[in-house]
Amino acid sequence: MDSRRALLVDAFTTEPLSGNAAGVVPDADGLDAEQMRAVAAELGASETAFVCSSAAADRRIRYFTPQQEVDLCGHATIAAHAHLAAERELEPGTHTLETNVGTLDIELGELGEVWMTQDAPTVRPLELDYDRLAAALGVDDAALRDVGADLPVAVASTGLPFLVVPVNFLEHLSGADPDDAAIADLAAEHDAAGVYAFTFDAIDGDSTLHARCFAPGIGISEDPATGTAAGACGAYLRQVGAFDSMPDELRIEQGHFVDRPGTVRVRVGAEIRVGGRAVQSLDGEIVVPEFADDDIIEA
16 A cells, blocks of 8 residues: 655644644655545644645645645645755755645745745725624623724635634633634635634733634634734734834734644735744654545445
């Protein structure tokens, strides 16, 4: 049977078993979508990056949750490129990456940090029922109304859309008790991957904000550190004028309430770039399943 090298790499951290774990299959050529999905389900990470050869860029990555393919994943991109750099398959500099949302630039720094250029941003403010949104998140509606006049709820995307929700204080965001079904319904209604709730009331004094990301509709109840959503939030913060002067770099802390703290760095300029470090936590081989037509059971 076919087997491939498979790793777990923790992104947006330099400490193993923190940040956001991504599966990485560094040689995925020849695998079909159903095999990739099965491997992602076996690895169990929120997303797995399958690195393939590309005629249009330096390499291609396809991203799978345990349930389905997604077009883009920030933390799995960071994890895959950090692994390739650690294997000395990549040199510092700019590299190109083919994804389902187009070809993106990836910059590898001298110290191993990976910067991912996001897709062109879109931000669409919404008028949502705060009672329904608060019930879905499991917070008091006052925690949302308090900031809603200045910071509206919006669907923002830099490659993968998220419902961006400002919350007034960390105590309310930390105490959130989300209803997975209600969150999934809300996200689906607005063609979003999930809900990204944030507050400027952060734990670390060096952090710009604290965030939590809920995406049960794609199989992720809570994501510890989310690159694409952080990039979308950066675009949102610029569009709504959240700062008198946009900081050169946003430092977004996430994952503390699932015991996997990490930091996502976001630079908002002519392009939006998401960056961070990553560290390998598991290295092994996985058997690739074979699927035949007669294995499919129909109801």
